[in-house]
Amino acid sequence: MSTSSYSAGRYSTAWRDLRWSQKEKAIARKAFDLALTRELDAVIRQAKERATRLQEPDELWEMEHWLTQRRQEIDAKYDFRYSVLPLVFANLLRDGRISEDDLRGLGEDKLEVTRVAASL
Amino acid sequence: MSTSSYSAGRYSTAWRDLRWSQKEKAIARKAFDLALTRELDAVIRQAKERATRLQEPDELWEMEHWLTQRRQEIDAKYDFRYSVLPLVFANLLRDGRISEDDLRGLGEDKLEVTRVAASL
Secondary structure, three states: OOHHHHOHHHOOOHHHHOOOOHHHHHHHHHHHHHHHHHHHHHHHHHHHHHHHHOOOHHHHHHHHHHHHHHHHHHHHHOOOOOOOHHHHHHHHHHOOOOOHHHHEOEOHHHHHHHHHHHHO | OOHHHHOHHHOOOHHHHOOOOHHHHHHHHHHHHHHHHHHHHHHHHHHHHHHHHOOOHHHHHHHHHHHHHHHHHHHHHOOOOOOOHHHHHHHHHHOOOOOHHHHEOEOHHHHHHHHHHHHO
């Protein structure tokens, strides 16, 4: 058996090229923005809590480091390109930032990829 | 006239090589630590105030940037090498982080350099 059957080409990545209707794009944008708002609200809430507990200089620089990490994570996580959106939604489902209800109206092609990825 | 008279060598930097007695070292360390503690306490206080006012995500990342800047400024400003300490104290005097009283006991050679640098 040729080892080529194990190459990346063996797996379909056709979902990257799925066509998104205008209605689906609007639903996706709404779910994406909802999750991002929730995520940012949570960071603001946590930052306020951390600041209340601040006592030592070390804790100040830990807070700076934590903010930098959160910003980088959020930048990486929230990528609104249709070619990666099912994976983005899969992460958000897994983290509880959105529910399947928030994605209602997307085509079964997108939902199936999202569900499979969320289960991995 | 030779232009060499305008080279850096024209100005004495002998103050970089001043001898610090054990007593002077102890006084310098105490004044330095006092100023650093005051500076860090002020940053902690300001961070708490900023966090209280946080409402928008942009303000969160502005706070991160502000913390990074404060850390870098403090790192650069608090340099406990005897060869630069008169300049460090000059900055701290100018910023009101220490008073001349905190430096009492240092030799007139160090105080004179500190005063001149603070006045620049």
